[in-house]
Amino acid sequence: MINELILAEASPAEGGDNQPPIPLLPQWYDITWSLVAFAVVLFVFWKYVIPKYKQVLAERRETIEGGIERAEAAQAEAAASLKAYREQLAGAREEAAGIREEARTQGTQIIADMKAQATTESDRIIANGNTQLDAQRQQVVSELRGDLGKMSVDLAEKLVGVSLSDDVKQAGTVDRFLAELDAETAK
Numbered sequence: 001m002i003n004e005l006i007l008a009e010a011s012p013a014e015g016g017d018n019q020p021p022i023p024l025l026p027q028w029y030d031i032t033w034s035l036v037a038f039a040v041v042l043f044v045f046w047k048y049v050i051p052k053y054k055q056v057l058a059e060r061r062e063t064i065e066g067g068i069e070r071a072e073a074a075q076a077e078a079a080a081s082l083k084a085y086r087e088q089l090a091g092a093r094e095e096a097a098g099i100r101e102e103a104r105t106q107g108t109q110i111i112a113d114m115k116a117q118a119t120t121e122s123d124r125i126i127a128n129g130n131t132q133l134d135a136q137r138q139q140v141v142s143e144l145r146g147d148l149g150k151m152s153v154d155l156a157e158k159l160v161g162v163s164l165s166d167d168v169k170q171a172g173t174v175d176r177f178l179a180e181l182d183a184e185t186a187k
Contacts, residue, residue: 145174145178149178152174
């Protein structure tokens with residue numbers, strides 16, 4: 001059609017019908033068959049390729065959206081796990097602080113118990129020492145009484161010049177002397 005228009009415009013002086021065809025303009029049958037081939041290709045694309053392409057795009061969209069949803073779910077799960085971990089860590093720290101405090105309390109109690117036990121033991125040792133000291137003192141006093149009595153009798157014999165060997169007299173004299181000595185010491 002375009003070819004006919006161009007040919008119709010050509011003037012008869014130029015030899016309108018006898019001119020060779022213009023190479024830039026295709027013939028009408030080329031345009032017709034090109035349109036038919038284009039229509040067939042367009043139909044095939046419209047019927048088979050585009051639906052398949054839409055299906056592939058839809059699957060990719062679903063895959064991407066599903067991946068995003070899974071990533072968001074995994075991120076939420078990771079955040080929940082992190083929160084739970086932090087809560088467990090805080091709980092463990094509190095428990096450790098409680099254990100340390102209990103250990104301090106037990107240590108203080110053990111120290112107090114050991115001090116009380118040491119005080120009791122030292123009191124017992126002091127009491128035993130006092131008992132032994134009293135026993136030794138009594139032994140020394142009785143030995144000294146015997147020695148002092150004998151010495152006083154000997155001294156009295158020398159002063160009086162009379163024998164005081166009678167045991168009854170000697171015991172009476174010794175007892176009297178010791179009583180006087182105790183009386184003076186008590187004052």
